[in-house]
Amino acid sequence: MSTPDAKQHWEERYSERNRIWSGRANVRLVEMVSNLEPGTALDLGSGEGGDAMWLAERGWRVVAVDIAETALRRAATDAVARGVGDRIDFQQHDLSESFPDGEFDLVNAQFLHSTFPLDRTAIFRSAARAVRAGGLLLIVDHGTPPPWLSELHGHHQTFTPPEEVVAALNLPESEWEPAKISTPMRDVTTPDGEPAQWSDNVILLRRR
Numbered sequence: 001m002s003t004p005d006a007k008q009h010w011e012e013r014y015s016e017r018n019r020i021w022s023g024r025a026n027v028r029l030v031e032m033v034s035n036l037e038p039g040t041a042l043d044l045g046s047g048e049g050g051d052a053m054w055l056a057e058r059g060w061r062v063v064a065v066d067i068a069e070t071a072l073r074r075a076a077t078d079a080v081a082r083g084v085g086d087r088i089d090f091q092q093h094d095l096s097e098s099f100p101d102g103e104f105d106l107v108n109a110q111f112l113h114s115t116f117p118l119d120r121t122a123i124f125r126s127a128a129r130a131v132r133a134g135g136l137l138l139i140v141d142h143g144t145p146p147p148w149l150s151e152l153h154g155h156h157q158t159f160t161p162p163e164e165v166v167a168a169l170n171l172p173e174s175e176w177e178p179a180k181i182s183t184p185m186r187d188v189t190t191p192d193g194e195p196a197q198w199s200d201n202v203i204l205l206r207r208r
């Protein structure tokens with residue numbers, strides 16, 4: 001499926017401001033990966049590169065993929081400034097159409113949501129195929145829309161329970177074991193500066 005509108009949407013989203021995300025790694029990645037020996041990692045929907053740079057700073061070699069060239073350029077500049085430019089290979093892909101080559105010790109997909117139709121199951125199946133034996137697939141989704149939005153205003157986003165996300169992948173039990181499936185809450189700040197809580201859906205699968 002060709003999704004030029006999705007690319008345009010994300011390019012415009014990133015062009016609205018100099019920076020959208022914090023530049024810090026996502027908290028669930030830090031929780032799950034801090035104690036691992038560094039290896040090779042693939043970051044899907046890498047945005048401005050917070051996760052990829054955090055991994056690279058810990059010795060991982062990273063392929064970071066996003067649909068938005070603006071985000072990739074920004075992340076590549078920051079990676080050089082943080083001294084890890086040579087450890088991250090930034091690649092532009094619309095994951096609905098193409099997927100990076102290679103096998104990885106860790107495949108990370110944090111909040112790979114889009115307001116455009118996105119066949120996440122197909123992308124996560126490709127992600128699973130890219131995990132080498134003994135490696136991990138980490139998927140972190142929002143459990144709900146942002147707590148400060150009462151409705152989604154026609155967005156194509158769905159917030160599927162983690163068990164259903166895993167079941168849809170149809171991965172053979174002989175090859176995969178769930179290392180963690182959980183729905184923790186996270187402290188966030190609303191756009192008005194108010195404290196709030198937002199749920200994450202965390203899926204960590206290990207390839208045997």
Ligand SMILES: C[S@@+](CC[C@H](N)C(=O)[O-])C[C@H]1O[C@@H](n2cnc3c(N)ncnc32)[C@H](O)[C@@H]1O
Pocket residue numbers: 006010021026044045046047048050065066067068071093094095096109110111112113114118
């Ligand atoms: C909600 S952001 C999350 C960014 C980053 N993972 C983070 O946690 O900060 C979703 C990201 O997915 C990217 N994205 C959306 N659709 C995509 C697609 N079809 N192929 C590749 N990347 C896509 C967007 O450009 C955006 O950077």
